[in-house]
Amino acid sequence: MEIQLTINDEPTTVEVESDEDLATVLRRNGYTGVKCGCDGGACGASKVFVDDEVKMACGVDARSAEGAEIETIENLGTQDDLHPIQEAFVDHFAVQCGFCIPGMIIAAKSLLADNPDPTEAEVREAIDDNLCRCTGYQKPVEAILDAADRMRGERSVAADGGSRIEPDQTDCTAHGGDPDE
């Protein structure tokens, strides 16, 4: 069947099979920033906003989303113009394999929308269902705290106080190595 969704501000009609989850439908339509790590709502990699509420897309029946506004990681920032949360993740080396990171950034965005000045404990709570195998969470937590500062307009210092990023090193643009070819 076909359903109407607004995905990243674009009204769209998408084909949905019965029993299909929203993550599968989004990925099939090119939103592959939505990741699937667990087969069912346990790792957080597929987090998206559904009508401004964070959901794990792999746990949402796609048909139930009829008419919903969906926001995925693809809507946050571009490589040339990162969202402050994305920027903080880059500056803090909070990204290793990156597979869980889109979901974690969505969770962080939701947190900071509700609570612009969270404590470390509140940050950890907010990403508690975003499992990451690479980072030990230390740097993502620091990145999110720093992003909160940035979004409140306060210039940041690395949260551990030990590895302040010099401006000339944060400004370098992405290298062009396209993983596709």
Added chain:
Amino acid sequence: MSDEPNDPQTDGGTASEPASKEPKEFEEHPLEWDEPENNDKAPEDRKSVSRPAEKFDDRKLVTGQAKYTADYEQRFPDLAHAAVVRSTVPHGRVTAIETDEAEEMDGVYAVLTPWSDAAPDAKYTSAGQSYPEPSPWDMNVLNEHVRYVGDPIAAVAAEDAAAAASAVESIEVEYEEYDHVVDPEEAFDEDAPQLFDDDEVENKIVGHDYDRNRMSNIEGEIGDVDAAIDRDDVHVHETEWETIRQSHAQIEKHTSLAYTDEDDRKVLVTSTQVPNHTRRQLAHLFDIPIRDIRVKKPRVGGGFGGKQAMVVEPLPLALSLAADRPVMYEASRDEEFYAMRSRHPMTVRARTAVTDDGEIEAIDLYALSNTGAYGSHGMTVAGNVGSKPMPLYSKVPNARFEADIVHTNTPQTGAMRGYGAPQGTLALEGHLDEVARDLDLDPIEFRRDHYMEVGDLDEIAGMMGGEGAERRIRSCGLDECVERGKAAIGWDELEQPAEDHLHRGIGMALSAQGTGVAGDELGAAQLMMNEDGSFHLQVGGVDIGTGADTAFIQIAAEVLGCDEDDIIVKSSDTDNTPFDYGAYASSTTYISGMAVKKAAEDAKERILDWASRMLDEPAENLETRDGEVYSEETGDAVTLEDIGYESVYGHDDREHILGKGTHSTEESPPPFAAQFVDVTVDEETGEFEVNELVVAVDCGVAINPGMAEGQVEGANHMSFEMAVSEGITVDERGRAEVSDFDQYGLPSATETPPIESILVETHEPTGPFGAKSVAEVPTNTVPPALSNAIREAVGVRINEMPITAEKIKAALEER
């Protein structure tokens, strides 16, 4: 491949004649290393190395634009999806498979069984290791003789995942079921059910005895341990330790996509750590020339050793050939736990002979390793139980290590970050802590009296045999790791909680690893200059999320004196990048990075030659800096861009500036770590809280400190899990009792204590710009340090992982 016992050369794990007791000179490992010119740059002279350069793929990763294997689905409109029929019995023989219904279902393109012509029937090992593999060839892609719940029996390709799953459900398998065994001690009994007949295994490994389910036995000794233990002036201590079956739990599941391209090449886009080994193994299985297979690695969503194996690739390739269309196979998370790979669970016994005044006269370790149904990485992982941690105490004159590696009807094990060192480090560092307590010695000073220092000839690393495993220690930051770790955790100013029933304690443990496999590694790189003065770096090394590609760029940029942005990296595509053994054994920065350095130096030589002509200055007066070549004599300069154009357009002797580098070495310098764990234990309930983890690591020069810290913290998180989570438990039929992340205890953000990582800089002259490895050594240390911390806090010892409140409470009650 011969049937003779393999005498494997790799990973420190093979039997050999005991080394002579006479001290050797190790002439091949001189202390004064002939270091390449300009390898040892002072920190202030480094432009790219040891700076926090942005990770080259980070912007793609944080915006969701990076492409992992599953994301290639979009590019193949006729892509089929695979699903696998797996054994539901722990041990038996498949007598019949009913596939008619599946074959007739709409949208099903191919169904393979062990008897299908299109299913490879050669024996192989899934372990992605050098050739010939130091693991037995004991499995088939689809197995008729099944040995664990999860063994693949049949496979389906269908138009979508749902159709493939339905087809798999319709397939009925009949078995002749055999007795099974899941306990490694029982499996070692001669009367136990036998998993392998001798003729079912090729490429057998040293010490195999399949009548006793033993895949391998290895042993090595220096000095005379028995004589030292028999002395009447020593205390002999013995302890035993048990570790968990840990899951890699990489968030991207094993995923692989196969197709035949327009040039008739068999292409695998796959989430692997070992593209070149995978290509070779596929060639063997499918009887296709190596040259006709292409393995390319997109972004990889974590490996940790779980992808240092050809776990899934043969299935989509076989199905794509049978169905004549692209096929993708993505394991389910359930399959990840019961049918992919895990860390070998082990029992390790530690024994020492120590004099009254604290001299360690002998160390003796024995490991019983449960390799599960197949032998992949079994012998080499077990070898590292001894050969990684024991050399920490290189001043001990007598040392022995022995391991038995046995089969059980349980899920397959394999390589995992640390590679045997976590099991051995728990036993050794827990044991030494207990000995220090018995003798009333300071646990740190006791260690310090025996641990490695610069200049030591390390015979213990070589006692298990292996080319080049013996080594000279040329960089060692253990003292600084200990001192900075102590300061960071507050070792000397610990305050006890106000409540009487709460007790706080700090435990510590040391660790050493290797950097690459001594004498058995290869990395290669090519660098080509574009006419605009930029470079394409083609490197076989494999970035699985560690940031290796960025480290390669930084190393090349340091040599070439250019901006990191001017180097485009392309790694791990067997058609387009040079050979590399793969991402394992902590080798990537050290081995592949050195190949990159050599390639950059080769290109630089040509660049200086062109600049010499253009500036009319001898090349020896020239140096590169900030995208230019300048003359130290005259100050004249020419840009790399000008050289780029001039070299291909502007001169009669036109040339394309290309650099190549290839690197292999007999060296495997150890990185070091000192771990500190601060814990509070409730004496009434046994409940405990880890307040902080501090780990200080000597990784030589950190090519990118931000990335190196991330590696340390992630490794420590994995080590913490090994101490407090149950891992994959199995039931009486050997079936994994864990099927999802809710059941598997991967600690979440609120369950993980704060981790402080400290990088201690030393200079390793054999590594690129002084680097050695970083990513494995902090995986080894939390289990012993936490056990030691609990012993310090409440006086009880937990030897069996995971450490739980129940075990502490039981031990407190027994006290």
